[in-house]
Amino acid sequence: MQKTIDLSSCSVFEKLQELAVKPYDLTEEKSLERNGRLERYACRSKLLQLFFAAQRVSDEVLDCLQQVADELKLVEQFRKMRRGAVLNRIEGYESENRQVLHTGCRDMFAESPVEPEITRLARLELEKLKIFLQELEGGQLCNSEGKPFDTLVQVGIGGSDLGPRSVVEALKQYCRPGRTVRFISNVDPDDCARVLAEISLDTTLVNIVSKSGTTLETLANDQLVRSVMEKAGVDPARHCIAVTGKGSPMDNPKRYLRSFYMFDSIGGRFSTTSMVGLVALGFALGIARVMEFLQGAAAVDYGAEEEDIFKNIPLMMALLGVWNRNFLGYNSLAVLPYSQALHRFSAHLQQCDMESNGKSVSRYGEPVTCRTGPLVWGEPGTNGQHAFYQLLHQGTEVVPIEFLGFAKSQSGLDRRIDGTTSQEKLLANLFAQMVAFATGCDSENPNRKFAGNRPSSLLFADRLTPETMGAILATYEAKIVFQGFIWNINSFDQEGVQLGKILASRFLRAMKGDELEHGSIEVKLLDLVNTRAL
Numbered sequence: 001m002q003k004t005i006d007l008s009s010c011s012v013f014e015k016l017q018e019l020a021v022k023p024y025d026l027t028e029e030k031s032l033e034r035n036g037r038l039e040r041y042a043c044r045s046k047l048l049q050l051f052f053a054a055q056r057v058s059d060e061v062l063d064c065l066q067q068v069a070d071e072l073k074l075v076e077q078f079r080k081m082r083r084g085a086v087l088n089r090i091e092g093y094e095s096e097n098r099q100v101l102h103t104g105c106r107d108m109f110a111e112s113p114v115e116p117e118i119t120r121l122a123r124l125e126l127e128k129l130k131i132f133l134q135e136l137e138g139g140q141l142c143n144s145e146g147k148p149f150d151t152l153v154q155v156g157i158g159g160s161d162l163g164p165r166s167v168v169e170a171l172k173q174y175c176r177p178g179r180t181v182r183f184i185s186n187v188d189p190d191d192c193a194r195v196l197a198e199i200s201l202d203t204t205l206v207n208i209v210s211k212s213g214t215t216l217e218t219l220a221n222d223q224l225v226r227s228v229m230e231k232a233g234v235d236p237a238r239h240c241i242a243v244t245g246k247g248s249p250m251d252n253p254k255r256y257l258r259s260f261y262m263f264d265s266i267g268g269r270f271s272t273t274s275m276v277g278l279v280a281l282g283f284a285l286g287i288a289r290v291m292e293f294l295q296g297a298a299a300v301d302y303g304a305e306e307e308d309i310f311k312n313i314p315l316m317m318a319l320l321g322v323w324n325r326n327f328l329g330y331n332s333l334a335v336l337p338y339s340q341a342l343h344r345f346s347a348h349l350q351q352c353d354m355e356s357n358g359k360s361v362s363r364y365g366e367p368v369t370c371r372t373g374p375l376v377w378g379e380p381g382t383n384g385q386h387a388f389y390q391l392l393h394q395g396t397e398v399v400p401i402e403f404l405g406f407a408k409s410q411s412g413l414d415r416r417i418d419g420t421t422s423q424e425k426l427l428a429n430l431f432a433q434m435v436a437f438a439t440g441c442d443s444e445n446p447n448r449k450f451a452g453n454r455p456s457s458l459l460f461a462d463r464l465t466p467e468t469m470g471a472i473l474a475t476y477e478a479k480i481v482f483q484g485f486i487w488n489i490n491s492f493d494q495e496g497v498q499l500g501k502i503l504a505s506r507f508l509r510a511m512k513g514d515e516l517e518h519g520s521i522e523v524k525l526l527d528l529v530n531t532r533a534l
């Protein structure tokens, strides 16, 4: 593989460092409107718009960022990824050596798919899903008393939970009448107990989701749910379905009423548009809405192959994030959706971004030459304004913000009070916060002074629908991939989670009473908390 270069080897790297010494001052008079800045600093696509006038960038900085994209061949790398390049690898070292083909799950709407094999496999699974949903609808698939299933409980963790849960939650407004989807993820038995206490097992399908088919938490919950079913006189064999990797230990059609497959080339945190997310989404919304969701994601994938950063929203977001991270030196990123429906979306991004780009070794196994993934967090607005905005406005840490906003609510339920609707009040707060973070406010009283120059962008859509949800999901996936390319890291493996799993198995052996070497830390710690008696 030809040694790719990274950000620090770009010809404009030093120039960007110079420009970062005195970045655009958002606190100056008319800083946001000067020279048509509000209109010019925007990227527009059919479904989404990105406004970034409140970022501390200038035309000169943006020219350099375009240069970074060109020199690092970011779009070319993305094109190769979509067409099956083996990018999940570390040159010269044992690694997963896999393609990265989550985009293939939604590449169903163009003349011909850019990677036909993965799309062929994805279509097969989609056909299985359509039949499954038809059988549920038509009553062919029902419980032992002929009653329809009205509830689906997804059991999974990480990418088998966070993405699907955030999207199902985001689109609850579009849920079919009488359908409920719940999620169990933690090995904490109270997570399982709480969910099962709120549903009727006899009309519930349990969807066990694990790409590897070996994840301790999911296998434990699979067994725990089955035991609760058996005690309740419900036959698990008639109530459990599975989504797993073909050939994984969970690929056992005898043990599951239905099995859906996902593939090695699709990473867990990028798998929401595979059956990992679509079985639950289809149960909730129906197949037509699933296709709208995939169409929104597909539109973003096609658009992400545009070289001009002003015409490529995920690429612009990636580059603005690198400007804030590597040149202005900010350590974290707050993703603040002004939509309560997106209340689990930042949690999904924590995995998708931080498990992808929380790396310190390059694709060549060498120490990285610049800082990589930021700390990603966030909660919906306006709630956050009553929680952590104090720090965002007047704290010692500057935290760049990505706002998400929608012109219209999903439900339409609203009421004009004192001349404005609740949706208008939501948007007024969103826009006010953008301006306040940027421009700040002077005061004689130092405790009431707002320094401003707290950068933000706004990703905006008309309404949060299945299509725009798919677009937003794919936008962040592409942004994270572009940033990994810029830092020359492998965004697609997760070696950092293995050590904890290995050490946990030693504690489990000690808890079972297996003899560990005398005086081992496990024995000492367990004696300290006396759980060995369990």
Ligand SMILES: O=P(O)(O)OC[C@H]1O[C@](O)(CO)[C@@H](O)[C@@H]1O
Binding pocket: 157, 158, 159, 160, 209, 210, 211, 212, 213, 214, 215, 218, 267, 268, 269, 355, 494, 497
């Ligand atoms: O779907 P699986 O194989 O159970 O893995 C669950 C999660 O565990 C991880 O492998 C490690 O956190 C994630 O990447 C993955 O999404």
